[in-house]
Amino acid sequence: LARAETAFKTRKRVNLMHLVYQSEENMGIDGGEEEESEEDVEEGGLFRVKKRKVQKSRSLALVDTCKVEVLAGDLVEWGEEDNLESLRHRFITAKPNPENGE
Amino acid sequence: MAGTTILRFEGHNYLRQRLLLATLSGKTVRIDNIRPEDEDNPGLTDYEASFLRLLEKVTNGCSVEISYTGTTVVYRPGVIIGGKIHHDCPPSRAISYFLEPMIALAPFAKTPMMLTMTGVTNDNVDVSIDTLRTVLLPQLKRYGIEDSIELKISKRGAPPLGGGEIFFRSPIIRTLKPLQYTTEGQIKRIRGIAYATRVSPSMANRTVEAARSLLTRYIPDVYIYTDVYKGAESGKSPGYALTLVAESNTGVLLSSECAFQPRSKSGSAPMDVDQDEAFTKSNGAAAGQGEGGVSSMLVNDYSFPTPEDLGVRTARLLLQEIRKGGTVDSVSQWLNVLFLALGPEDVGKVRIGNLTPFTIQYLRDIKSFLGVTFKIKPDPENRTVILTCLGTGYTNVNKNVQ
Structure with a gap:
C-alpha cells in the first residue's frame, strides 16, 4: 500500500509540474479566446477580411487579476449542516464546545 | 542593464507581471498582439497605459515604445528609484491593480517609496485595498520587510466613479529573508x-x-x-x-x-x-x-x-x-511565489491550497525572467500543494551600503 501511495504521489507530481511548465498551449486559461473558428474570406483577391472573433466566455481568468471568482452555485453547499461541520477540525476550538447551534 | 536579449510575449493578459518581472530583472520585454482582433479598441487599454506611466514614475531611465496601433509595447526597464509619487488610477480598474506590483517593487527601490493613489478602492474584479492591507502586507514581514510599512485608506471609492485615496509607504531592503512555511495550524x-x-x-x-x-x-x-x-x-x-x-x-x-x-x-x-x-x-x-x-x-x-x-x-x-487550506491564500500566492524566487540562494517553501490560473502563469513568467523553476508537489494528506524553489539571491543594487 505504501508503495502504491508513493507511486501515486510521484505520478501526480509529474502531472502538476508538467501542467505548469510544459503544456503552455492547451491550458484552460486561454480556452475562452480560441473557441470561435477564424476564417479568412477571399474578397476581390487583394484583401482578406478576417472574421471577427466573438468572445463568448466570461471569466476573471481572461482579466489580469489574481482574484478567482467562485461561482455562487458552488457556495450553496455551505447551507448544509454536514458541510459546515466538516470544517470544524480546522479551528482551534475543535474540541471544547462541540455543540454550538446556530 | 543594457540587456541585449529581448523577451517576447504575446497577448494583453499578464501584462502587469511581465512588466514587473522585467523591471526587477532588468530585462527588456516586447509584447505583441495586444488585442489585435478588437475592431473598436485595439491595443492597450487606458488602465494598462496608466500602469506603464506609473512604472515610468517609479523608475529612472526606462523607455516605453508603443506602436501606432497600440498593439505592441517594447519596455526597457530603468532603475527603481521610489520616492514620493502621486498617481491617479483610472476608474476602469481598482487601485489594487496598480498597487500590487508596487508592493513587490518598492522594497527594491533606491529610496523608500511613498505612494499616494486615487481611484476605486473596492470592487469585485481586483483585490480590495482592505485585503492588501490586512492580508498581503503582514506577509511581507516573513520576508524581512517590516519597519515603517504602511497602507492608509484616507478616502473610500466605490465603482464606477471611485474617488478613493490611499497612501502606501514601504521601506527598502537589501535582500529578502528565506522562508519555509508549511505549518497551517488551526x-x-x-x-x-x-x-x-x-x-x-x-x-x-x-x-x-x-x-x-x-x-x-x-x-x-x-x-x-x-x-x-x-x-x-x-x-x-x-x-x-x-x-x-x-x-x-x-x-x-x-x-x-x-x-x-x-x-x-x-x-x-x-x-x-x-x-x-x-x-x-x-x-x-x-x-x-x-x-x-x-x-x-x-x-x-x-x-x-x-x-x-x-x-x-x-x-x-x-x-x-x-x-482549501495552505499557509498562503489564493490572492497572495503570486507575491509569495515571486518573493521565494527572489529570495536568497536557499530553499524556500510554502504550502498553498490549490494553484490558481493566475499563479500558474506567474510561475511560467518567473521561469522566463528569473530562470527559477519551482518544484510543485501535492500533499495528498490534506489536498494542498507544496511549492519549493531555490532563490536567486536577488539583491537591491540601488540601496546604498551604510
Whole structure:
C-alpha cells in the first residue's frame, strides 16, 4: 500500500509540474479566446477580411487579476449542516464546545 | 542593464507581471498582439497605459515604445528609484491593480517609496485595498520587510466613479529573508472590515451581523469592524463591501471579500470613452445591462438584494478558502511565489491550497525572467500543494551600503 501511495504521489507530481511548465498551449486559461473558428474570406483577391472573433466566455481568468471568482452555485453547499461541520477540525476550538447551534 | 536579449510575449493578459518581472530583472520585454482582433479598441487599454506611466514614475531611465496601433509595447526597464509619487488610477480598474506590483517593487527601490493613489478602492474584479492591507502586507514581514510599512485608506471609492485615496509607504531592503512555511495550524480568530460609503450605515452593520452569525458557530473570536465614511472621505459613488480574514495560530492569513455592485447600466454612463467597452459589447447580451470595462467579465451577480446576502456570501467564501487550506491564500500566492524566487540562494517553501490560473502563469513568467523553476508537489494528506524553489539571491543594487 505504501508503495502504491508513493507511486501515486510521484505520478501526480509529474502531472502538476508538467501542467505548469510544459503544456503552455492547451491550458484552460486561454480556452475562452480560441473557441470561435477564424476564417479568412477571399474578397476581390487583394484583401482578406478576417472574421471577427466573438468572445463568448466570461471569466476573471481572461482579466489580469489574481482574484478567482467562485461561482455562487458552488457556495450553496455551505447551507448544509454536514458541510459546515466538516470544517470544524480546522479551528482551534475543535474540541471544547462541540455543540454550538446556530 | 543594457540587456541585449529581448523577451517576447504575446497577448494583453499578464501584462502587469511581465512588466514587473522585467523591471526587477532588468530585462527588456516586447509584447505583441495586444488585442489585435478588437475592431473598436485595439491595443492597450487606458488602465494598462496608466500602469506603464506609473512604472515610468517609479523608475529612472526606462523607455516605453508603443506602436501606432497600440498593439505592441517594447519596455526597457530603468532603475527603481521610489520616492514620493502621486498617481491617479483610472476608474476602469481598482487601485489594487496598480498597487500590487508596487508592493513587490518598492522594497527594491533606491529610496523608500511613498505612494499616494486615487481611484476605486473596492470592487469585485481586483483585490480590495482592505485585503492588501490586512492580508498581503503582514506577509511581507516573513520576508524581512517590516519597519515603517504602511497602507492608509484616507478616502473610500466605490465603482464606477471611485474617488478613493490611499497612501502606501514601504521601506527598502537589501535582500529578502528565506522562508519555509508549511505549518497551517488551526484558526484562532476571524477579523473583518465592512465599509459603507454614501449608503446607510446600517448596510454595513447588517452585512456584519449575517457574516458573524455564520462564523461564530466555529469560534467565538469573530470581530468585524464597521467603517462608515462620511463627507469628503466618502468618494464619488455609493457602495459597501465586506472583507474577512481568518488567522491561524501559526500566523496563516486566509481571506475572502465581496463588494456590492449595482446592476444598472446607469453606472457606466458618466465614464468617458471606456477603452474596453468592447468587452461589454461582445458580452452585452449575456451580461444583461453590464457596466463597461472588466467588470463585465464577472460571472456572478453582485447586486445583492439585501446586505445580509452579501454577508453570507463572503462568509461562505471564507469557509471555501479555509477548506482549501495552505499557509498562503489564493490572492497572495503570486507575491509569495515571486518573493521565494527572489529570495536568497536557499530553499524556500510554502504550502498553498490549490494553484490558481493566475499563479500558474506567474510561475511560467518567473521561469522566463528569473530562470527559477519551482518544484510543485501535492500533499495528498490534506489536498494542498507544496511549492519549493531555490532563490536567486536577488539583491537591491540601488540601496546604498551604510
